[in-house]
Amino acid sequence: MLLVLTVSNGLHFLVAWEVFAVCGYFLITLDGNKRAVRTAGWLYLATSHAGTLCLCVFFGLLAVKTGGWELGPLRGDASLAPLFWLALAGFGIKAGIFPLHIWLPSAHANAPSHVSALMSGVAIKMGVYGIVRFSGWLPVPAAAGWVVMALGATSALLGIAFALAQNDFKRLLAYCSVENIGIIMIGIGGALLARSHGDAAWGRLALAGALLHVWNHGAFKALLFFGAGSVLHATGTREMSRLGGLWQRMPWTAGLFALGAVAVVGLPPLNGFVSEWLIYLGLFDAVAGKQASAWVAMPAAILLGLAGALALATFAKAGAMIFLGAARTKSAALAHECGNWMRGPMLALAGICLGLGLVPTLVWPALTSAAGAWQPVQSGGLSDCGNGEADGQRAGYPHHSGPGIVPAAVIGLTIGETHAAKPSAGGAPAMAEVPLATLGWVQLGLAGLMAAAGTLLWRKVMANNLRRGPTWDCGYAAPAARMQYTSGSFAGLASAWFSWILRPLRTMRRVHGHFPAEAIYQERVPETVLDMVILPLAARGMQVSAAVRRLQHGHLSFYILYVVVALAALASLVLLENVP
């Protein structure tokens, strides 16, 4: 995988990419004796190769147009722009943007949990990396920003809607990855839009947010998958409706999962909030700029808010179903805490989440240099130097610039003139300041206050005498674990709003008659895009192929007949050509 990041030759890139994709297949199918795992691995392999096909065509055409496999900044050549769509499709499959995400839920759910953590945390980011790398180097079509942002907003909203409706907690986490990739894509789309409007200040913000979110998502999603893995290890089931009350047996896992949940929902004082905040700032600036790009930034901001609120519902559900309340089955009641080797990595990742949240200025120099490398400041003649990173440094992105401020000096100097020419972008250079340091202090203060208030209240309660009793179920004498809300009933209200796309499959048998049989209610949310679009299409393709396949029946005499007919046809073609 590292190879993909370091090569600068198109052919080598393709080979490295393929090796990386195939390794992914073997990692997913580590438990290859289960049917579901093999199916998931096969689906992954097929979609991954569809993506690689796009990339083959992309690099091939690139090589034909530029006359070599060497990769490098090629901004000047506008004829390369349409190639961006190929790259978007190829890398988009890997990243799991919404309509292309079909492999992602089953692969993440069926892979061993540490592999899921690796795939969700790092592997799908390679798709994001590809999009960022090639959109930085190549000219992009004018519509690219709009499309990427729209795709991102769709992914964010629908990904989290699917996540909310899941009952399998690893599938839930996988769909949540689709949401987070959507958030990242919103940021990248903002950057592309800003570039096509020659108005880089808010684009840089959005890009910085997106890149930071790549890191953050890697940290908290890996943490959540490790938590999920330890629950799976302890109970042997992935169904949330069979769990509950696990905090008593697994307090460490429960606490760390809760921390990861706060981070993934994007709540202060953890890291998820910092990156979402940066993306929001970019979008708000875009809207306040009142240019054409505001038309797409405005719905994106609102959809991002919607996705955030749905994420809150999703992770409240996941945490509550797995860890809170009473155990719903015996296996949940007999769970055991994970060992030190499983807890260590979770603690480390939780530390990263906390650290990035409380001291966000730590990563700011890295972010600005990356954003600078992606889009060198247009002071002329820089885009032809070989390596993107050198661009950023040569463009004078001051690594020592006061943390918490977008290198405002640079933007003010070089982009400022373009702004001055456009009165509609009113005061954008001043807007480019990001008080990241202030946000860091706010987060720190918030965390400190929370710790203090929590301790104070705990002490007060202890001093006042704490008694234990059964849950007060409004006077009902014998509350039972089965009376709790289940994962399906928790999601019911909000996911009903998305039933047009979720298409839940229901099996229901009501109680009726004098001696009623068992009543049944089952609900399952399928992978709609796969089951209702791709598979029917594939079945149609198989029908056609099966019809064509009848030509291959193994009778030698007929094959000779094919050859004779083909020869005759060719001969007649040649003869007819020569007649006039």
Add this chain to the structure above:
Amino acid sequence: MKLLLDLILRIDCWLLLAPLLPGIINKVKAWVAGRRGPPVLQLYYDLARLWKKGVVMSTLASPAFVILPALTWVALLSAAMLMPLGPLGAGLTFRGDALVLLYLLALGRFCTVWAAMETGSAFEGMGTVREVSYAVLAEAALIAAVLSLSVQSGSIALATMLGPPLGAGAVLLAAGLFIILLAENCRVPFDDPNTHLELAMIHEAMVLDHSGPPLAAILHGASMKLLLFAVLLVQAVLPIGQLQPLAAAAVLAAGVLGVTVAVGLVESLWARFAFRRVPLLLTTAFLLCLFALLVAWKGGPA
């Protein structure tokens, strides 16, 4: 020193004044119904009493059940510190603080919801589901409202966002924000804070199992949230930034009082909506805020 004094004054203002609002609402309701009603200071007495009481905790709940109300309270207090108070300004103002405020409210919600689910009660589950689901729509409306303020003022800092007059969109925004206020604070058309029929409740159902000091924190936090939204509504709509400091303070106080009385009147004159109609009302709020946004966009200086 002056800074410290200012901070203490501001915290006192939020801590001490907030519990007045539910008292005023109850007084208005009693007055409309022709009753004497509880004293305006009733919530203060309740808080003082609860603070001294012991706590009963469910056997299913973890220690977090007691701590989480404190975290909610801190989140709401921090949000209040970011909210400018007319001539006083905000405790802390920076670019993007409006979004921090929104997410602090979400953090408060997350903590409440987590504590509610600790008990494993079906009623708490019911309240939680409603809370998180309706919050999705309310969040969209709030983001649209903040966007419209931001477009109007060309800024993302609350202190500058809430200054200038809003023009034609003000009426739309006021209506939208008022509906959000009712929804976020679980007031009448969405929820009935007085009911004892648990099936019909949202917020009250989530805090059924709390008692003693944690319940006091929850009640106080809820009253701060109500004050927060009232202050936001008044400052978003009225051009307070252009008045003299004293007049601004007076207008702000009168505005908050007006909003409180209006909440009381709505509660006296309307019945709670059926739950399937709640999303409709919230969507209306969203559309109002969206139209306010479009008006701000097209109407403001280009």
